[in-house]
Amino acid sequence: MSKQELELIGQDAACCGGLSAAPLDEDQAADLAKVFKALGDPVRLRLMSMIASRGDGGEVCVCDLTPAFDLSQPTISHHLKLLRQAGLIDCERRGTWVYYWVLPGVLDKLAAFLATTQPAGVTA
Amino acid sequence: MSKQELELIGQDAACCGGLSAAPLDEDQAADLAKVFKALGDPVRLRLMSMIASRGDGGEVCVCDLTPAFDLSQPTISHHLKLLRQAGLIDCERRGTWVYYWVLPGVLDKLAAFLATTQPAGVTA
DNA sequence: GGCTTGTATTGACGTTCGTTGATGCAACCT
DNA sequence: AGGTTGCATCAACGAACGTCAATACAAGCC
Numbered sequence: 001m002s003k004q005e006l007e008l009i010g011q012d013a014a015c016c017g018g019l020s021a022a023p024l025d026e027d028q029a030a031d032l033a034k035v036f037k038a039l040g041d042p043v044r045l046r047l048m049s050m051i052a053s054r055g056d057g058g059e060v061c062v063c064d065l066t067p068a069f070d071l072s073q074p075t076i077s078h079h080l081k082l083l084r085q086a087g088l089i090d091c092e093r094r095g096t097w098v099y100y101w102v103l104p105g106v107l108d109k110l111a112a113f114l115a116t117t118q119p120a121g122v123t124a
Numbered sequence: 125m126s127k128q129e130l131e132l133i134g135q136d137a138a139c140c141g142g143l144s145a146a147p148l149d150e151d152q153a154a155d156l157a158k159v160f161k162a163l164g165d166p167v168r169l170r171l172m173s174m175i176a177s178r179g180d181g182g183e184v185c186v187c188d189l190t191p192a193f194d195l196s197q198p199t200i201s202h203h204l205k206l207l208r209q210a211g212l213i214d215c216e217r218r219g220t221w222v223y224y225w226v227l228p229g230v231l232d233k234l235a236a237f238l239a240t241t242q243p244a245g246v247t248a
Numbered sequence: 249g250g251c252t253t254g255t256a257t258t259g260a261c262g263t264t265c266g267t268t269g270a271t272g273c274a275a276c277c278t
Numbered sequence: 279a280g281g282t283t284g285c286a287t288c289a290a291c292g293a294a295c296g297t298c299a300a301t302a303c304a305a306g307c308c
Contacts, residue, residue: 019169020176020231023192029166029173037164041266042153045143045160049153052144052240062285068147075267077286096275096284107143111239114231116176165296186255199297201256220254220305250308257302264295272287278280 020116035110038086043069044079051089052102059099144240159234162210167193168203175213176226183223 024032039045050068051060066076080100083089088107091100112118148156163169174192175184190200204224207213212231215224236242 019173022177024170024173026166029169033164033166033169036160036169040157040161040164042150042157045153045157046148046150049143049148053146072268098285107238107240111235114238115235116231196298222255
């Protein structure tokens with residue numbers, strides 16, 4: 001159930017000094033744009049927020065997410081799939097229900113990528 | 125020349141505790157999604173990076189941005205307009221040329237919004 | 249004035265995206 | 279086994295997006 005994420009925030013965002021450090025090359029830009037594009041939809045942003053606000057290691061059942069929107073169930077499922085393909089979240093089926101959580105470190109790596117003041121000691 | 129930005133990263137991202145603090149309401153999500161959508165294109169990400177890497181208060185002439193892409197001049201102009209409407213950059217015409225710069229604080233506010241570990245003393 | 253250069257806007261095109269109803273699959277319960 | 283519930287996938291639709299050629303605008307130069 002959990003496969004095919006991008007795992008690009010590790011190499012690109014963390015290592016290469018961030019958006020303001022130096023001009024991105026085409027590949028870095030293409031990879032990172034996928035992540036921002038995934039966050040560039042109100043429904044997906046709310047989904048991310050609902051999942052992320054469960055705290056570290058927290059999980060949310062799809063059955064708790066869907067009723068918060070005026071959208072059909074396939075639409076929510078589609079947005080969750082996009083977030084998963086962007087490497088932001090992962091999921092697991094337990095019995096009848098499917099639980100989603102935020103992949104650890106992803107949001108902080110993205111934040112570090114955007115920040116203009118680079119945190120000390122990130123050279124490694 | 126400089127008008128019609130969003131200026132939403134001030135109210136939403138900074139004040140309301142960030143993505144992981146609590147579920148976003150629809151309005152916050154809609155506003156912030158516009159910013160992430162603006163960053164969700166490889167060309168616009170590279171443009172942002174090229175402008176932001178000029179440092180604090182740094183400016184870039186359009187004539188330095190356009191030749192870095194295999195795209196027509198109107199396309200670059202269009203992407204710059206979207207970044208400006210998202211409240212990320214601003215511009216000014218000086219003589220024949222137009223210079224762009226990153227609006228101060230925007231990237232750091234976005235980074236703070238994404239970070240799961242909220243920086244201390246942001247309650248005000 | 250006209251000519252040239254740099255940038256923005258317009259109008260059109262093909263592609264991608266967001267959404268839905270219908271359907272399929274997985275797991276539980278009699 | 280059959281029936282029910284939760285979630286994913288499929289196929290199709292309109293809307294939004296990225297791109298371009300053509301055009302318009304602004305400023306400098308002759």
